[in-house]
Amino acid sequence: MSVPLPAAACAADLLAWAGHHLPTPEGRAEARLLLLHVLGQPAVWLFSHDREPVDPAAARRFGELVVRRAAGEPVAYLTGSRGFWNLELAVSPATLIPRPETELLVEQALLRLPDDGRPLRIADMGTGTGAVALAIAAERPQAMVLATDLLGPTLAVAVGNAQRNGIDNVHFRRGSWYRALGRDRFDVIVSNPPYIRSDDAHLQQGDLRFEPPAALASGEDGLEAIRIIAAGACDHLVPGGWLLLEHGWDQGPAVRALLDAAGLEQVQTVVDLEGRDRVSLGRRPGRSLWD
Known part of the structure; x- marks a missing residue:
């Protein structure tokens, strides 16, 4: 059964919700990557801002990406990029x-x-x-x-x-x-x-x-x-x-x-x-x- 996205949520709440859709350790790591992508923030941001409220539109966008990932879509296609060597590359289907x-x-x-x-x-x-x-x-x-x-x-x-x-x-x-x-x-x-x-x-x-x-x-x-x-x-x-x-x-x-x-x-x-x-x-x- 699908778990509803929190109406008013911080990053920690959203990641906890994502854990119901992506329950493996790899899935939780992917959820963090998707959230940071939506928010336009580096990985270190979560350490000190995980309890700050997230804009509802960004939260909905994150929820959409999590559901698509749970259905199998590659993370690289969801974010539109992938690191390789020392480069950041755009990818597409x-x-x-x-x-x-x-x-x-x-x-x-x-x-x-x-x-x-x-x-x-x-x-x-x-x-x-x-x-x-x-x-x-x-x-x-x-x-x-x-x-x-x-x-x-x-x-x-x-x-x-x-x-x-x-x-x-x-x-x-x-x-x-x-x-x-x-x-x-x-x-x-x-x-x-x-x-x-x-x-x-x-x-x-x-x-x-x-x-x-x-x-x-x-x-x-x-x-x-x-x-x-x-x-x-x-x-x-x-x-x-x-x-x-x-x-x-x-x-x-x-x-x-x-x-x-x-x-x-x-x-x-x-x-x-x-x-x-x-x-x-x-x-x-x-x-x-x-x-």
Whole structure:
């Protein structure tokens, strides 16, 4: 049974009410985040203001968001933003929600990009919110980063995030995978492509139910997009250039086989903080300018 929102409430009362709808520890943390979002306040505000009256309109807005979250809508879509790396990114239902494990893709790319002022060229295919492209560009301001996506509304979110974070060394281009790159070649190509099997039951669970299916699923084995990306890598990398791909926890062997078959060298898989296969990579044969 639904618990009525308190008619005259302070922050503590509203959070107690939210606990009936979001009863888990994670749910209570999400309720605090939603309340702070509605009030436009930092987290520390609650420590000294939790007994102050909350404007009734703000309380109603908070109640609406809690009910929507209880129905499964992702918090990032409710607040319209998500932190990634050291950036704050706008998100929308047109984009995949950036996740902490994708920061490993950024870390591994940066390890292969010298930080000595060289004019590097990097491509991020299927950029979504622009999370990976913008994080790399912020860390390598001398580099030119090309971020691509097939869908215009998705690319518009990424463009807005570049402006929002004051990052001006990222260029955006609409198109499907290597078609968007044209004849250009890059020192590093990164991608967090769709990699879930189209019949995977997880697509009907949790936040995934609300995210764009085309950004999640990729054929019967989840590898359709990765096959395309692996096969075309050598044609779009400079000699010695690297391809790095995020993928599912059980796809490491299959992705490494695809990178080997594409003629890449030094193929390996890097595990995430939970010890699961997360990023596979390989290098085009030849000497790079910094060898």
